Amino acid sequence: MRHKQSILLPAVRLLCAALAGAALATHAAAADAGPAVAPLPLVELAPGVHVHYGIHQPWSAHNAGNVANLGVVIGSRCAAVIDTGGSPSLGEQLRAAVGRLTRLPVCYVINTHVHPDHVLGNSAFAGGTTPAQIVGHARLGPSLAARAPYYLEAFRRESGTALPPETVVYPTRTVEDTLEIDLGERKLLLRAWPTAHTDNDLTVYDENTGTLFTGDLLFIDHLPVIDGQLRGWLKVIAALKLLAPKLAVPGHGRASADLRQAIAPQEAYLGAVLNQTRAAIAAGLPIQRALEQFDDSVTRGWQLADAFHRRNLTAAYAELEWEE
Amino acid sequence: MNILRRRLITLIALALVLPSGGGALAQSADSDDPEASPMWQQVRNSLFQGRTITSPADDVLVLDAPTRAEDAAIVPISIRTRLAQSDSRYIRTLYLMIDNNPSPLGATFHFTPNSGRADIETRVRVDAYTHVRAIAEMSDGQLYMSTRFVKASGGCSAPPGKDPQAALSTLGRMRLRVEGEVIANRPALAQLMISHPNHSGLAMDQLTRHYTPARYVRKILVTYAGAPVLSADVDFSISENPNFRFYFQPGGKGELKAEVVDTEDQRFESALAVAPVKAAN
Numbered sequence: 001m002r003h004k005q006s007i008l009l010p011a012v013r014l015l016c017a018a019l020a021g022a023a024l025a026t027h028a029a030a031a032d033a034g035p036a037v038a039p040l041p042l043v044e045l046a047p048g049v050h051v052h053y054g055i056h057q058p059w060s061a062h063n064a065g066n067v068a069n070l071g072v073v074i075g076s077r078c079a080a081v082i083d084t085g086g087s088p089s090l091g092e093q094l095r096a097a098v099g100r101l102t103r104l105p106v107c108y109v110i111n112t113h114v115h116p117d118h119v120l121g122n123s124a125f126a127g128g129t130t131p132a133q134i135v136g137h138a139r140l141g142p143s144l145a146a147r148a149p150y151y152l153e154a155f156r157r158e159s160g161t162a163l164p165p166e167t168v169v170y171p172t173r174t175v176e177d178t179l180e181i182d183l184g185e186r187k188l189l190l191r192a193w194p195t196a197h198t199d200n201d202l203t204v205y206d207e208n209t210g211t212l213f214t215g216d217l218l219f220i221d222h223l224p225v226i227d228g229q230l231r232g233w234l235k236v237i238a239a240l241k242l243l244a245p246k247l248a249v250p251g252h253g254r255a256s257a258d259l260r261q262a263i264a265p266q267e268a269y270l271g272a273v274l275n276q277t278r279a280a281i282a283a284g285l286p287i288q289r290a291l292e293q294f295d296d297s298v299t300r301g302w303q304l305a306d307a308f309h310r311r312n313l314t315a316a317y318a319e320l321e322w323e324e
Numbered sequence: 325m326n327i328l329r330r331r332l333i334t335l336i337a338l339a340l341v342l343p344s345g346g347g348a349l350a351q352s353a354d355s356d357d358p359e360a361s362p363m364w365q366q367v368r369n370s371l372f373q374g375r376t377i378t379s380p381a382d383d384v385l386v387l388d389a390p391t392r393a394e395d396a397a398i399v400p401i402s403i404r405t406r407l408a409q410s411d412s413r414y415i416r417t418l419y420l421m422i423d424n425n426p427s428p429l430g431a432t433f434h435f436t437p438n439s440g441r442a443d444i445e446t447r448v449r450v451d452a453y454t455h456v457r458a459i460a461e462m463s464d465g466q467l468y469m470s471t472r473f474v475k476a477s478g479g480c481s482a483p484p485g486k487d488p489q490a491a492l493s494t495l496g497r498m499r500l501r502v503e504g505e506v507i508a509n510r511p512a513l514a515q516l517m518i519s520h521p522n523h524s525g526l527a528m529d530q531l532t533r534h535y536t537p538a539r540y541v542r543k544i545l546v547t548y549a550g551a552p553v554l555s556a557d558v559d560f561s562i563s564e565n566p567n568f569r570f571y572f573q574p575g576g577k578g579e580l581k582a583e584v585v586d587t588e589d590q591r592f593e594s595a596l597a598v599a600p601v602k603a604a605n
Contacts, residue, residue: 058479115480139489146484146527150396150451154476157452199487225479228486284503286445286569287400288388307479311394315486318398318447318565321517322499 039097040070040090045247045255046209048074048186050101052085052094054252056222056303059086059117061159066090068117068251071213072098073206075183078107081132082204082213083251084121087155088167091121108181110190111136111171112215112251113198114143115227116151122169135181136171137192137200144170175202193217196233197225203240210246212259220253223302224266226315230274237267265301272298277316278323287317358455358471363423371419371429372467377459381468382406385415385442387458389472393450396481398563399474402445403458409435409511409573415442417461422561424454426526430561433570439553440511440573447563449483452476484523485564491521498594500582503569508600511571516546516582518567518592524560541566543585548598549578574600 042050054067065086072094073080079102084091098106109125109132112118125132148168156162173179179190189205197216204213216225217236226233241260248259256262276298280290294313299305358364358379368377378384388402405415420431425448435442442460450456457471485491497519506512518541525538540560546553553572572580581595 060478117480142488142527143484146488146523147482149526150482150484151480153452154478157476195487195490199489227480229490286402287447288390288402288445291390291400311477311481314395314398314400318563318567319486321567322519322565 075186077184080108086117091124196236212245216251218250222252379469387470441571445569
């Protein structure tokens with residue numbers, strides 16, 4: 001165990017030192033286009049709508065937090081970035097990618113929820129002469145304040161690189177219900193949802209192209225993760241199914257032209273977790289014994305079940321135990 | 325007193341959370357040797373001084389915890405004891421310690437012969453790679469310990485609660501129930517659930533730059549027919565919506581009653597009439 005660490009650590013340290021160095025360098029050098037940060041690859045899914053697909057792994061310093069989908073929408077006045085990636089260096093790479101697409105400033109950073117793979121790149125857009133407004137759900141700020149020290153500590157633990165607390169950039173504008181923002185000949189409609197995947201989920205709809213960024217209210221192929229309320233999430237899924245966007249961009253997984261179809265596996269999985277957990281509670285099984293006895297076949301076809309399925313069952317049990 | 329305690333907790337927490345603080349040291353503690361944990365050394369000295377602690381002690385108690393905290397906010401813990409709570413010798417206190425949490429001594433449970441069995445199940449927050457330990461103190465003063473090493477969760481899981489607003493809106497709601505048939509003079513299993521955010525107050529409000537005050541359940545007293553069966557001093561190492569399974573041993577008919585006090589000195593109560601049946605033999 002120790003032996004293995006000693007092999008892995010130097011490589012990880014080097015990588016992280018390089019990433020941290022890159023992050024610092026870009027801040028200083030961005031204005032005069034100094035040594036370039038490798039821009040993140042983006043694909044244009046609709047006119048002016050670009051997405052970076054994250055890899056299907058848990059958020060970790062080892063993958064620079066490159067696990068969530070990130071979006072860029074460009075208007076005639078400015079651009080909006082939807083989620084910024086799981087590390088400051090990834091945020092810098094995203095900014096470099098935006099710089100290749102347009103000379104317009106990024107006027108809004110929209111965070112779809114609190115998880116580190118979606119918000120830790122915010123710092124790349126918060127400084128400079130035209131800092132972006134950071135927009136999030138009304139409960140994003142408090143949730144991020146409570147969790148940020150743990151995210152930073154997890155990053156440090158894995159990489160040996162300590163990110164300063166200023167790395168975490170909080171929303172400057174919050175959404176209680178809905179908010180329309182204008183990028184110039186392009187309106188984005190933001191909607192705050194009741195507790196579902198987390199207690200601060202926000203979706204972004206681009207009217208021009210009919211593209212809906214769902215954040216982690218929709219997972220495709222990557223096992224959904226419950227960190228809010230399972231029953232609330234199922235209700236939100238029912239509401240999302242009534243929308244008919246031309247394109248749905250999930251928080252994890254490929255975009256889909258058919259939201260109803262794309263969300264079906266997630267609804268089936270969460271429904272199965274709900275039913276199994278209710279049955280275990282009704283049978284009087286305490287949480288630990290319930291976890292030992294669950295039928296794992298419901299995870300068939302999903303990636304990352306090892307990382308998240310038992311966690312989901314744990315959260316579901318603690319929630320559903322309060323049902324009448 | 326409360327303010328001092330909070331300051332102390334905040335200091336400890338900062339030391340853990342800040343990269344160059346004691347946390348780094350504590351977390352590098354070898355998972356193979358629970359005795360080497362620096363936080364354990366400190367707590368051991370202050371609580372037990374030089375007294376002998378027998379560990380492992382599987383014939384007295386076994387701590388069960390997952391090897392990995394799947395969800396850092398909800399880590400199920402169970403302490404199973406192997407001794408009957410007899411009048412002559414019984415487990416008087418169980419200490420639940422999570423070495424690398426901001427407040428390592430998460431709970432102290434006190435039992436009596438009326439407890440029947442000194443078992444406890446609950447759910448805790450686990451911040452980091454850590455030893456978790458249950459220490460039993462007998463009525464004759466002897467000490468026994470069971471330890472487990474729990475790895476921190478990966479990914480985006482964190483110890484704070486999932487929906488503090490919801491927990492606060494139902495604050496103080498309680499559920500108290502017994503499980504299965506209650507038989508006179510045999511240990512009966514009960515469960516106590518408390519709706520409470522149980523938050524540490526360690527998060528800074530980014531607008532005011534002040535720490536929101538901690539608010540958590542700090543005391544629990546459960547009696548049966550007026551006699552204590554379980555009392556506990558707990559803190560925010562216990563998960564949002566604190567949940568406990570424990571035993572009591574009823575003689576005849578009586579009321580099982582739970583009283584809970586939080587850090588705002590709010591009191592909550594729940595009670596349940598119990599009519600045990602006579603044993604078949």
